[in-house]
Amino acid sequence: MIIQFLKKVFVLCFLLVISLYALSYMVDAGLRKSRNDYFASWNDLYSSKINADLLIMGSSRAAFHISPQIIDATLSLNSYNLGLSAWHFDMQNARFKMYLQHNRKPKYVILNVDVYGFSKRADVADYQQFLPYIQDTVLQKTIRGHKGEFDVYQRNIPLLKYRNLQNLAFEGIFTFFDFTNLYDSTRNYKGYRGNDYAWTQDFERFKKRFPKGAKYTFNKEVKHQFNEFLAFCQREKIKVFLVYAPEYFEVQPYYKNKTELINLCIESAKKYQCHFFDYSKDSLCYNRQYFYNSQHLNKKGAELYSKDLAKKVKLLL
Numbered sequence: 001m002i003i004q005f006l007k008k009v010f011v012l013c014f015l016l017v018i019s020l021y022a023l024s025y026m027v028d029a030g031l032r033k034s035r036n037d038y039f040a041s042w043n044d045l046y047s048s049k050i051n052a053d054l055l056i057m058g059s060s061r062a063a064f065h066i067s068p069q070i071i072d073a074t075l076s077l078n079s080y081n082l083g084l085s086a087w088h089f090d091m092q093n094a095r096f097k098m099y100l101q102h103n104r105k106p107k108y109v110i111l112n113v114d115v116y117g118f119s120k121r122a123d124v125a126d127y128q129q130f131l132p133y134i135q136d137t138v139l140q141k142t143i144r145g146h147k148g149e150f151d152v153y154q155r156n157i158p159l160l161k162y163r164n165l166q167n168l169a170f171e172g173i174f175t176f177f178d179f180t181n182l183y184d185s186t187r188n189y190k191g192y193r194g195n196d197y198a199w200t201q202d203f204e205r206f207k208k209r210f211p212k213g214a215k216y217t218f219n220k221e222v223k224h225q226f227n228e229f230l231a232f233c234q235r236e237k238i239k240v241f242l243v244y245a246p247e248y249f250e251v252q253p254y255y256k257n258k259t260e261l262i263n264l265c266i267e268s269a270k271k272y273q274c275h276f277f278d279y280s281k282d283s284l285c286y287n288r289q290y291f292y293n294s295q296h297l298n299k300k301g302a303e304l305y306s307k308d309l310a311k312k313v314k315l316l317l
Contacts, residue, residue, distance in 0.1 A: 017158075020159060021158045023173075024158035026172065026173055026176045027159065027162060027168075027172030027173060028131075028172065029132075029172070029176050030171065030172035030173055030175035030176030030177075031168070031171065032046065032047070032133075033176070033178075034171060034172070034175050034183060035180060035183070036184070036186055037185060037187065037193075038126070038128050039129060039132065040188055041191045042129060042133065044191075045098060045102060045103065046133065047102070048102045050080045050103045051104045052077075052078050052079055052103070053077040053106060054071060054078070054108040055079070055080060055082055055099070055108070055109045055110070056068065056071070056079060056080065056081040056112075056191070057083065057092050057095075057096060057109060057111045057112065058083050058084075058092060058111055058113070058114070058117075058243075058245075059083060059084065059085065059087060059088070059112060059114055060084075060085035060295075060296065061083075061245045061295060062081065062082075062083030062110075062111075062112035062245070063081060063085050063191065064083070064085075064192075065083075065245050065296070065302045065306070066302070066305070066306050066309065067081075067189075067302065067303055068080055068081050068189065068190040068191065069190070069192075070307055070310055071110075071309075071310050071313075073310075074310035074311065075310060075313065075317065077107075077108070080191055081188075081190055081192040082095055082191055083112070083191065083192075086121075086126060087125060088114075088116065088121060089118060089222050089226055089229075090120060090222045090225055091121075091142055091143075092111075092117075093225050093226070093229050094139065094141075094142040096109075096229065101138075105236060105238065107238065108238065108239045108240075108241070108313075108317075109233060109238055109239070109240045110241045110243055110309070111240060111241070111243065112243050112245050113243065113244055113261065113265055114261075115257055115258050115261050116216040117222075118216070118217075118218045118219055118223050118226065119217050119218070119219055119222070120219045120221075120222060121146060123148050124146045127148055127150075128165065128168060130150070131161050131162065131168070132172075134154065134155055135155065171183045194298070194299030194303065195292060195296065195298055195299055195302075196298060196299045198292060199288060199291065199292055199293070200292055200293050202294065202295075206251070207254070210254060213253065213254040213256045214254055215255075215256035215257050218260070223264075226268070230268055230271075230272040230274065231272060233272070234272045240272070240274035240275070241274065241275045241277065241316075242265050242268065242274060242275065242276040242277070243277045243279065244261075244276075244277070244280055245297075245305065246282050246285045246290075246297060246301070246305055247285060247294060247295055248285060248294040249286050250294065252280060258280075262278060262280075265278075275316060277309065277312055279305070279309075282308075284297070
């Protein structure tokens with residue numbers, strides 16, 4: 001009797017584990033088809049749907065500022081915006097590596113650079129976007145050491161990574177069965193989203209937080225990755241355009257390491273035979289109507305900037 005009971009318990013446990021792994025597979029596979037803002041660009045990347053002639057890289061100041069539609073129309077190319085909000089160059093570089101694993105090599109790259117871009121984040125920003133892909137070794141290596149990194153249990157115990165994210169798990173199940181229209185919420189076009197926001201109080205909060213200005217550290221490892229990236233592009237004959245996007249002029253004195261960044265970009269442009277456009281003195285910077293905070297252009301400003309940038313790039317092609 002005891003043996004029969006143990007056999008039933010074993011079979012029940014086995015079926016339960018198999019069911020959980022099957023359900024976890026369905027959620028991951030479904031989210032890899034999702035078109036919401038978290039996953040649309042990642043899914044285009046992993047499903048080899050980008051294959052761009054020109055890649056746009058950088059932080060939110062790339063993702064919200066540079067329109068592929070305008071770039072394509074001006075340069076007669078197929079471009080895609082891989083800008084990654086809240087992340088610095090280390091994750092931007094990792095995303096580029098993941099792109100190359102699944103898509104053909106681009107001919108050109110526009111890389112937005114920022115004063116904080118060579119520091120390292122302490123935490124995993126917007127971690128939900130990575131959930132269907134946490135087995136990717138490049139991703140794991142990049143977020144290692146960050147607060148909130150995915151541990152061995154989240155990577156291997158089915159559905160544990162979706163704990164407290166039941167809505168996301170349900171979305172994965174529904175999109176697995178091709179009910180994608182229920183969750184198609186992306187406002188992006190080829191990775192880009194223009195924001196029609198009014199001026200916020202972000203700048204006022206920034207000034208209160210850093211009344212004497214902010215100086216961001218240049219992490220040696222991240223700086224080394226930057227040099228490796230430019231050297232790789234030079235070897236592979238990928239033309240790189242480094243860009244410092246427009247920012248509202250009143251914030252500029254608060255960045256104590258800006259001169260260091262500008263000099264780094266000038267030196268890198270010479271060393272690796274690329275180009276550098278510094279928009280920090282552009283006329284856009286002096287008109288608040290084109291911004292929704294000190295760092296981010298609104299849609300109107302972003303489209304004016306994209307048109308001017310596209311013209312500058314066109315002259316050099």
